[in-house]
Amino acid sequence: MPTTVKAVGAKAENSPIEPLEIQRRDVLPEDVRVGIEYSGICHSDIHTVRGDWGDMPYPVVPGHEIIGRVLEVGDKVTRHKVGDLVGVGVIVKSCGECENCLDGDDHFCQGPTGPLLTFGEADPYTPGSFTQGGYSREIVTTEKFVYRIPENLDKAAAAPLLCAGITVYSPLKHWGAGPGKTVGVVGIGGLGHMAVKFAHALGAHTVAMTSSPEKVALGKSLGADEVLVTSDKEAMREAREKFDIIISTLPGDHDMNPYLDLLGRGGTYVVVGAVSNMTHPVFLPRLMKRHRSIAGSQIGSTRETQEMLDFCGEHNITADIELINADYINEAYDRVVAGDVQFRFVIDASTI
Template sequence: MPSIKAYGATSATDPLVPLTIERREVGPRDIQIEIKYSGICHSDLHTVRGEWGDRPYPLVPGHEIAGIVTAVGSEVTKHAVGDRVGVGCMVNSCRECVNCRRGQEQYCLGETVFTYGSVDRDGTITQGGYATHVVTDEAFVVRIPQGLPLDAAAPLLCAGITTYSPLRRFGAGPGKKVAVVGLGGLGHLGVKLAHAMGAEVTVLSQSLKKLDDGKKLGADRFYATSDPATFEQLAGEFDIVLNTVSAKLDLDAYLSLVASGGTMVSVGAPPEPLALNAFSLISMGRNYAGSMIGGIAETQEMLDFCGEHGVTAEIELIPADQINAAYERMLASDVRYRFVIDTATLG
């Protein structure tokens, strides 16, 4: 395949710049995708700035990829040229360990190959979706339903599955009360998905400034966590507390909101360890869990669910030359609720 245009980092400290990168030739089980849109995830910023460990540069981020199939290998059976498809956070795994066999490739005991900054099984370094094309094994490509616009569907490949998976795992649905902590890129989809599942949804945000947004997204109630009365009023109320923020939280305070036998699950990744009192769990038989994206089958299930219920991300579409500005705005929480790159602007 010829060289393609991309946007990426050349170091942990310099701004992202236009790049030319190579993609591998389409192998027997590969799919070539013309990328139409690529979402910007907060983890992109952490990774390119070296905050989550060393990565090889140049590095093209992006793991919320939506596009059109333009070529398929001779052994491909799942997809055909012209299909609307997506690629999420991973592009390979060992496929042999117990977790891979269970459809939980994200927890591969061999080595999950992430969409960028990982060593693929052929020895190449993966490069992500801030680019015009990508070549990916068909096993890690999912179908985007016709009813979902590609630009607003792109963030579902990370933010969508990150919130869908724990909501499904812990039984969000009719008769259940779900609290979503934080109303950002992850949280806004957590609210939409929990609402679509039939749960009663409460947003727990630092202030009430996004109250109107929360109600429009499907929240039944909205409380400010800066008000100590919130924790008194809502004590022991929720079957599921979905924590989407990456900030340091008082876990004991938030666990006090969980009903007996209920679960608080964290999908945000704070940079420092969090402490909790064991009695916050023991005294009411509560659970505290973590979750990371979902397997490929569950990601397809999530997309199909979103297609059936009309769930998409709230996005701001930007050209490639605004990526660095978008990173700064993301740090300032100045986005409602996900930036998506129009890759046609890579030129």
């Protein structure tokens, strides 16, 4: 029989986060049941429950930055055992048969329904129901999408690695961040602070970019070799053509042209933060005369996610967080929207 577990979620669009009870499926042969200890708050949780991204099947329990211990495993599970520290991220299933899945890019699954998101999508395991996320006490997930978490990491601070971490680690690796490369990170927020930490640990000359002069010390404290104040026109002129990769964590519509000028020959401006349409025209000669590129990236594959977590264990990298109880989530949402968090909220799931 399915298990009833405590959770918090939204019962309708724009309704507050409040206590709920949800059903978790029986553990199938390839499943892992996880007792959730910590769950990060991602801005996409807020967009989803507030209806910013279209209709949702309410009630919905958000959360895809999940850390906990294995409570039970199915008969065919080989990667995990009871008691292991594990994580669950943005997706919980892919078809496993399409070209992208077979190439190891399961987060780009081209199956009939694409990759199955951790919350808010039709649940193929329980017809008529929908996936529910990590703002809960337990979750049941196919073992392929359950990740080993290094025991040396702070558990609460490791939760945002499952979304914020992999979202910036994947493009840094894909575009070759490392020794001999100069990497810029635009925006020192939830995504950006992780990108600075990763780029520095990968051995790249790392430059944090912010429009706020008061964030210079903050950028350097995260591991940036330099901090470029983008509102300083002279500093921007001096930085032209110095960058191999720029990771843009800016969350919305913005003018890319000033950043394209910073790219050297063959440089790439990678968008990971903005998820809506851009309205500022790109001055094409900026791209053409230096073989520059504009690219995009979205989370990462299961292989990359485990690689990222192992890398974090080796370098003791976690997110900077504010740990909260479940009864503070609504206030935390308002603070995220206002930009008043340094850098991620994480829920203590024992308070649910």
